[in-house]
Amino acid sequence: MLSISDVSFRYSNRYPMVLDGISLELNDGEIGVVLGRNGSGKTTLFKNIIGIESPTSGSITFDGVDLSTISRRERAQKIAYVPQDIRFGSLTVYDTVLMGRVSYFGFKSGKHDQDVVDEILCEMGLESFAARNVQELSGGERQKIAIARALAQEPRMMIFDEPTGNLDIANEQLIVEEAKRVAREKNISILTSVHDLNLAMELGDKFYFMKGGRIVYSGRDEIFTVENISDIFDAQIRIVDIDGKKVIINSKGDK
């Protein structure tokens, strides 16, 4: 279980706090979705969890272990990250996924590492892609490869930063299904950020609305109210019920 307790962060003493007293808990197999405007601190929160940045105060623990007390390699074996800006070298899909095992093997991959990669490629239906150069793939396929590489770390938790940002609707649905499958079948907890509020409701179990580096509202999908969303996003919306499902629509310009 991920437990973040009163975490604050700033880049240096000259700058204001980017994260201000963040606390949250996420159980195994749960999907948490962080929502907020650009610059609200979502990516910085993720960087603190992964260890790219260190909290100025507060603590982040995973299964009771303070993440600041373990090595980078040990942390990589607990938490994997799929960044917003996915870049790959000119490698085959197989080697790109195998790269996720680097925290286990260091210099040369062993049979177990290759078995793990084979299994992941098989589960995700990527076997036929294995020998292809990852540069030749489409945006959605590259996103899947990034997830496969993160899964190769055999993590207990995964963090996705805007996983559907540049994808068309079909690929968006694929990624959502993949994230849900991973959480359900592998009991991996997922913390992600998305901009699309309807997609967020479809994807998440728990939600955190961030503003100015703080979590202002958190809970299940009952926090998706017109007041809360207007407060966080400064946007004009309406919430309608379609076949028993909450749908948020843009109401700016409505008469």
Added chain:
Amino acid sequence: MSFIDGLKALIRQGAENNIRIIWNIRIPRVIAAAVAGAGLAVAGLIMQTNLNNSMASPSTLGVSNAAVFGANLSIIAFAGGFLSTGNNVSNYATGANPYATSLMAFIFSVISILIILGLCKVRSFHPGVVVLAGIALGAVWTAATTILQFYATDVGLSAAVIWNFGDLGRATYKTDLIMSIVVVLSLVFFMIMSWRFNALLSGDAAAKSMGIDVEKLRFTSMLLASVITAVCVSFLGIIGFVGIICPHITKKLLGQDHRFSIPATALTGCILLLLADTLSRSIGNGSALPVGAITSLLGAPFFVAIILSRREHV
């Protein structure tokens, strides 16, 4: 010397002069070409990966410029120039001592590396900072060299300019041994780190999340790549373009997987410098042309052809 005479001399048969030419002049030169070619090419590859910049090369950090300044200082100021005896030509012999000049070149290269790496430590080795700091410091060394040359005597100036030409003829077994130790040890380190370099291609954040200490990797590998450059340039002078063209050729042909691109780039560097050296001796009409000029002259059009080719792996 005919081809057969050359082969005979290789197995220490035939005329004594031929044996001396082959074993005392040609072989050290060939070893230097192979080792420096491999070293400079791999140094270029590692810098390109670490700085996420396909235009990075061993000269990016100003290491070569610093070596030139050190060598020029040795030749112009300390022996053949104004500080000691003005136009005293007879004193130039001291400045011509290759080890004194190489040592000065190396010392200034290392000073330059340490300044850059020290500056970059402040900003956590952000690639952009490393490149800009390297360009700035390189400009300082070039300016200092120009000022030095402005005050130089004719003899000092010509000696300095000749030193700047890359010349494999300066190689001896001793210098070959020193270069080989540095290049081979660095290559072994780079090979061990090849998966980490692959991870670095995905960006710093992704590499860190895979458990890699990016700052430490970048510091160590940039230091080693710079030391390779410093050693080669100190002994042989400026040999341009090998460090930029060879990584591009191998990346175009084999992709960016460092498990393959490191040895392939080393091999390409070996071959390129050996070919360039052979050519420099063949077309020089008795005297070898500067090999650095040959690598750039022939490398550049080939490089452009590679860049414009259809295969896209870079």
